[in-house]
Amino acid sequence: METSEIRRRFLQYFEDRGHTVVPSAPLPSPDPNLLFNVAGMAQFVPYFVGQQTPPYSRATSVQKCVRTLDIEEVGKTTRHGTFFQMNGNFSFGDYFKDKAIEYAWDLVTKPQSEGGYGFDESVLYASVYYEDDEAIELWKRIAGLPDDRIVRLGMKDNFWSMGVPGPCGPCSEILIDRGPEFGADRDWEAGDRYLEFWNLVFMQNIRGEGGGKEGYPILGELPKKNIDTGLGLERVAYLLQGVDNMYEIDEIYPVIERASELSGRKYGVDHVDDVRFRVVADHVRSALMLIGDGVTPGNEQGGYVLRRLLRRAIRSMRLLGYEDPSLVELLPVSLEQMKKSYPELEPDFGRIGQVAYAEEDAFRRTLTAGTSIFDVAVRDTKAADGVELAGAKAFQLHDTYGFPIDLTVEMAAEQGLQVDTAGFKSLMTEQRERAKADARAKKAGHADTSGYRELREKGVTEFTGYQELATDSQVRGVLRQGAIATAAEPGETVEVVLEKTPFYAESGGQIADEGLIVADGVKLQVLDVQRPVKGLIVHRVKVVEGVVQPGLDVHAEVDHEWRVEACQAHSGTHVVHAALRQVLGPNALQSGSYNKPGYLRLDFAWSSSLDQTTRSEIEEVANLAVRKDLPVSAQYMTLPEAREWGALALFGETYDESVRVVEIGGPWSRELCGGTHVKRSSQVGALTLTSESSVGAGVRRLEAFVGMEALRYLGRERALVRLLSENLKARPEELPAKVADLAERLRTAEKELERLRAGQVLAAAAELAASPKDVFGVSYVGHRAPDGVNGGDLRKLALDIRGRMVADKPAVITVLSVNDGKPAVVVALNDTAREWRLKAGDLVRVAAEKVGGRGGGKDDVAQGGGTDPAGADEALAAVEHSIGQLVTG
Structure with a gap:
């Protein structure tokens, strides 16, 4: 049974039983504590923790997930994969254990001819939390399982929580006995014999503080009991397809086959090669899905993970012996398999491929540059009679050039060297700790939202801003640092929730409105507007006059000029996007935007810079659309209807079933958008592109001014041209x-x-060479050149002096200069000095240390630099002293 069919049957089964089919959330997680969604229940967390009221009592989904902790283990075992899919069915206070078990057992064992999966009941087991007698009785009654096929396990294995105080509950798993060739009888923890493929979480308790997977206190029961299940799609696929692991299922194995054809190596012959084949197949599929959800390669967060996946896949192909670009051969193979479940990938593949292939081109160039750095490091290590490449150098190769540590280790081994992996790991740990500290500083995820939830329970905030800029309303609540407050006085900055509001809350790339909320004797300046909880609009305000408190009748008014210019910028963004696609083609899809009054920024998928002619053409197409006075309209429809209509969606956004489509000039521009817009395109006013730049592999950025800001910008440009004309005549x-x-x-x-x-x-060379200082038989020239001499000229001077010295007497020349506040130093030795076992690389490090820097090079010539010019004279003296110690020691 194909993976796509397993997926379809699951959704159909639960839809037939009253569950709302919910599309997968995008892979990037909205939780700032996570990079990607890692569980099927991820998008339902707000319902489980009580932040939002679920719009349905039953739901089912197949959630796309990416797990990043095990990237290094991918391919080494048959269990670890980066991208995976989690089938789930969920109940929010509706059915509980009995129905969850009944549905699971029925679907798993129902004959395939009747829409089920057709597993043999005789090899199925159930595990339960050891105290959950209720679940045990249900497994006996519903599935007919005897006691010897029901396994009691402890809290560590069969009790679920989110790792923090909140909802939790016992689990029950369905396991399959794969036979004695996979492990010992009744050994539940070791080996792959008893494989769990469906986990049923009975969310019924509240847990307290405590670390780890067990030992925390259970404080009581939830007022509403919920069901959260997870069926591993890839795991079920390899069980039903009769293969041994996830890498050999229909969605993954064709990539291995193509990689084998390209490399000439066979899968299943050599374990080392098998690991590389699996890495390629897993990472290519994962990259396809990540780019499909709008992630682009970069040096931070999710972009860094994607870059690492792509580079590991490319590197693995090179280690398999295939040196040519490989993603162009492998990515389309993965598309053919994945589009069966995710048909939206096919029309978007032009952009996806563009991003991936650009990253491969960049990495191939990086490999060339990094290999040069590696070769120098190897040469220096061997010159110093070392046997180990420094951890700092391995970290530099990893951090600057994207070399995985195992690539550095393999390349070093080919040169007969080891790598200081402990030093490398230490530096990596330091980097991770810095990243974690930064993430903690930015953390805002599951903060206390009880105040917002309390106000949300009183109803949805009505947004009137599409129709009007001023609204009479009433204060529903006042919050101070997220907690309900009774009032706020002049000078305070608090949050205010109104019954209805014309103020646009920041979203979709458009920043929030500004304006005033007033009442008799009360004046509030609106600083920001957000939606911390779905359906609730919260205004951050400064109390200028009076006292604000719940129940106060107010008049809320958006700054008219602010909104007009914000509408110009947002509509201008849509116009530029449509112009881009008209000039460059449909692959130039928006991947992010930001707009504020008078200014817009648009990121789009494209692999090369735009020349001036192309930029001018885009600008002209956009301004022609503005001049045509095209109608701008918005209408609501279902998400499937919008997609069928050709509306474009922003990557990484999660949309409700009912969406708002903004149209400019009919089909010329149709986008899903909740922002505010002009009525006709002519109201955008002048539009001028100001810059075009790169923001990552395969992603470019356009910036522009619109309306009065565009005219002001052009005015400044005209004044600049006039000034240049006058000065240059x-x-x-x-x-x-x-x-x-x-x-x-x-x-x-x-x-x-x-x-x-x-x-x-x-x-000065001749004079310096004629009067060296004798240091225990070594002719030493230590010279501080005038400030401003660059490193190249210093090197020429040192070599010229050396060439003028007596050849049969050891000579050491040290020259130093300070250029732009930074010292540079060169040390040169003649052959006789080297015969005395003196080395330029050692001596230049002595000098560089005195000026706060480092140095290195060959035995005859070495160069270094630093940051402290005050140590320049001391550096020259230190080299002289070091010569004396080396010669007399």
Whole structure:
């Protein structure tokens, strides 16, 4: 049975039994404490913890998940995968243990001809929490399981919680006995014999403080008991498809087959190669799904995870012997399998491939640069008679060039060296701790929302801002630091919830409205507007006059100019997006946006920079659309209807079943959007693009001004052109040639100055070579050159002096200069000095240490630098002292 069919049957089964089919939430998690959704119940957390009221009592979904903790283990075992799918059915205060067990057992054992999975009942077991006698009796009654096929396990294995105080409850799992070839009889924890594939969580208790998976106190029972189940789709697939592990199921194995064809290596012959094949297949699929949900490669957060997955896949193909670009061969294979369950991937594949292939091109260039750094590190290590590459160097290769540590280890082994992996891990730990500290500082996830929930229970905040900018309303509640307050006085900054409001809450890239909320003797300045709980609009206000308290009748009014310019910017964003797609094609899809009065920023999928001609064409298409005075309208429809209508959705956003579609000029621009807009396109006013830049592999950014801000920008540009024309005594159209001529003349003058300065520096060589200092038989020249001499000229000076020294007497030359406040030092030795076992690399490190830096190089010439010019003279003396110690020691 194909994986897509297993998925379809699951959803159909529960839909037929009154469950609302809920689409998977996007992979990026809205919780700031998580990068990605890692469980089927992720999007239902607000319902389980009481932050929101569920719109249905029963639900079912297949949630896309990404697990990042086990990336290094992928391929080494048959259990670890990065992307996976979790089938689930959920009850919010509706049915409980009996129905959950009944549904699960029925679907699992029902014959395939009748829509079930057709598992043989004789090899199925159930595990339960050891104190849950109720579940044991239900398994006996509903499934007919005897006592010897019901396993009691402790809290560690069969009790669920979120790891923090809140909802929790016992679990019950369905396991399958795969036979003695997979492990010992009745061994529930070791091996793969008794494989759990469906976990039923009976959420009935409240837990207290405590760490770990067990030992925390159970404080009582929930007022409403819930069901949360998770059936591992990939696990069921390999059980039903008769293969040994998830890498060999229909959604993954074709990538292994293609990788085998490309590399000429066979899967199933060599364990090391098998691991690499599995890494490729897993990571290619994971990357496909992540990019499909709007994640782009980068150096932080989810972008870093995606980059790491792509680079590990590329590297694994290289280790399999395939040196050519591989993603262009493998990604389409994964698409063919995954589009059966996720058809939206196919029309978006142009963009997905563009992002992935651009990252591969960048990594291939990075490998070239990083390999050069690696080669230098190896040479320096061997020159110092070392056998171990420094952990700091391995970390640099990882952090700067994207080299996985195991790649560095393998490359070092080929050179007969080991790697200081302990030092590397220490630096990685430091980096992770810094990242965790930063994440903790930004944390806002499951903070106390009880005050918001209490106000939300009184009803949804009505938003009137689409129709009007001023609304008479009433204060529903006042909050101070998230807690309900009775009142707030002048000077305080608090949060206020109104019964209805015209103020737009920040979302969809549009920042919040500004304005005033007033009443008799009361004046509140609106600073920000947010939706901390779905359905509740919260205004952060500064109390300017009077006392604000619940029940107060108020007049809420948005700053008119603010809203007009905000509408211009948001509609302008849609216009630019449509212009982009018209000029560049349908793959130039928006991947993020930000707009505020007069300004817009739009990120879009594209792998190369836009030349001036293309930028001008986009700007012209956008302004022509503005001039055409196209109608702008908004209407509500179901999400499937919107997609069928061709409306574009923003990556990573979670949409309700009913969505708002904003249309500009009919099909020319149709996007899902909750923002505020102009009535006709001409109201956007002037639109001028100000910059285009890269924000990551395969993602570009356009910035623009609209309306009066665009005119002000053009006015500043015109004033600048006038000023340049006056100063250069040239007409505006002559300025490019005039500036180019001046730049060329400046470059010529700089080259001449460089030549003269180098000549002046080198002129001192003869004099310095003629009067060296004798240091225990070594001729030593320690010279501080004038400030401003660069490293290249210092090196020339040191070599020139060395060339003028007596060849049969050991000579050491140290020259130093301070350039832009930073010292640079070069040490050069002749052959005789090297025969005395002196090394330039050792001596330059002595000098560099005195100026707060580091250095290195070959035995005959080495170079270094630092940050402390005050130590320059001491550095020259330190080299002299070190020579004496080495020669006499």
